[in-house]
Amino acid sequence: MSNPKLRFDGRVAVVTGSGGGLGRCYALLLASRGAKVVVNDVGTTVTGQSQNFATGSRPADLVVAEIRKAGGTAAANYDSVTEGEKIIEFAVKQFGGIDILINNAGILRDVSFRNINEAQWRDVIDVHVNGAMRCAKAAWKYMEKQQYGRIVNASSASGIYGSFGQANYSTAKAGIIGLTSTLSNEGKKRNIFTNAVAPIAGTRMTETVWSKDLVDMMRPEYVAGFVCYLCSEACTGTGDIYEVGANWAGKLRWERTAGCMLPIGHTLEDIHANWAKYGDFTNAVHPKDTLDSYQMVFDMFEEKYKVKSTAEAPTSKASPSSVTLSKAASSLKCAPILSSIVAQIAGPNGAAIAEKASFVYRVDILSAKGAQPVSFTLNLKSSPPTANEGAPAKFDACFTMLDEDFIAIMTRKLNHQVAFMQGRMKIKGNMRAATKFTPSLFAPPSKL
Incomplete structure (x- = not known):
């Protein structure tokens, strides 16, 4: 048939x-x-x-x-x-x-x-x-x-x-x-x-x-x-x-060698001495997309140079299942999304979210260009993970963007990689940590 x-x-x-x-x-x-x-x-x-x-x-x-x-x-x-x-x-x-x-x-x-x-x-x-x-x-x-x-x-x-x-x-x-x-x-x-x-x-x-x-x-x-x-x-x-x-x-499919990462300050002679390693496909990898490609390099860099997190993981009380936002935060169009993220981190899926991105994040949202940002801390390193309004003393990665761009990213209307490349989402801190934090960590908001 x-x-x-x-x-x-x-x-x-x-x-x-x-x-x-x-x-x-x-x-x-x-x-x-x-x-x-x-x-x-x-x-x-x-x-x-x-x-x-x-x-x-x-x-x-x-x-x-x-x-x-x-x-x-x-x-x-x-x-x-x-x-x-x-x-x-x-x-x-x-x-x-x-x-x-x-x-x-x-x-x-x-x-x-x-x-x-x-x-x-x-x-x-x-x-x-x-x-x-x-x-x-x-x-x-x-x-x-x-x-x-x-x-x-x-x-x-x-x-x-x-x-x-x-x-x-x-x-x-x-x-x-x-x-x-x-x-x-x-x-x-x-x-x-x-x-x-x-x-x-x-x-x-x-x-x-x-x-x-x-x-x-x-x-x-x-x-x-x-x-x-x-x-x-x-x-x-x-x-x-x-x-x-x-x-x-x-x-x-694309295939890439494991390659060779040389010390900071290496010379052309060092590259020449290690040339065979760049073309050795013994332990080849197969990047699926740009994020996957970058992530492999970030991981190797972290391992090579023993990059450590700058943020501590204090033991914290669990986030409330609902949050009362400040007047400034409540005035943001993305306030329902922020509340949803807090609830999801505090909810039964919080541990699963933290397992995928065990870092401390700062998210700065601007109502308009040049406005004072409203900051949020998402501590996915603590046990249990927490989320609250306010800037952390230390963080692994910080994201800064306009209210409307945050909405577009979280509702999957704007690809987060595109937002970064277009300068609509600024990132500072540990890039490996930044690549772990994606909209897919959270359930899409049902409505605004």
Whole structure:
């Protein structure tokens, strides 16, 4: 019996560059399983040159005809992905929405790096990277509103490993991986899942570097099933990169050596003497995200230099289950969140919270820029952990931010890492302690 989550009835899919090759196979398979498909293709050569076609005979028209002949629903679109908003609006006008986006369109301008010119570089970046961004950006608002979306971006082995004579293409396809990771981070809480594939298939683009026998053997149909699975409700993975071809698929991950941390004041000679350690994968690690990556370094630094907490852990009476805030604290818009945090630390989950971040934190909230901060102490080091209004004598990490930004962070509308990088959340003290204190420690506030 067919799994309904592996069908696409009622779903609207846009497949860019689907007038032939991989894109055509994606469009045909999605349509065969119930999707309404926008077959997008500008009808150019693989190098982006214009071609003349009789009415109804453009590549997108021919694929639409195939779909309709098989009983499916499809519409042809000829806009360039560099104007991605036109493609998405076409889908919305034709079929009432957008649920699935496969960013497959691409061109080549193969040339050695020594001989590449500005136009050859710019054109490839514009189609692959900016095109994928513009299509995704236009679709994003619809996916956010409906709390559902599936995006698959086409990367390449060239973007992962590099390829001679393809500096422009390799750079573009590597950029697609970064775009995929960030869209995954921003979209997953809204049920928008984004993944990337590096297809291994015989197409017009691989004809430029593969033999005819190899192109004929590695059929694009052998990739389509996996890509369409990534577009389904059944797929819950996001932010992943897969190499796919010949009815095979494999997931990639980042791997980093344990590395080598040298003493403060080390010299270039010290680096040279330890060079082999930087490349020794014997005890390799696999960072999952930027926070995980940084945390590993913070932990090693703390261990190497025996960094100790600056805050003591006095034995304290438990926090009250409810707290009476001062007039200044009560006037903050985030007052209900602060009260909730105090209650959670004092409640039955307080020990579990403290176990994940056993430090003393100071949180300074400003009602407006330049205003006097309202301070809170969260002592997750004491037993039992406590929380109260007022600044601690000593702390491990201090967070300072505006009232509105604190609300956005705690309600998961603003990523805390983004807030830090944008300067909206200031941090001082022990960075290892700071990275342990995240909104996920606490249950999301039900209302303000």
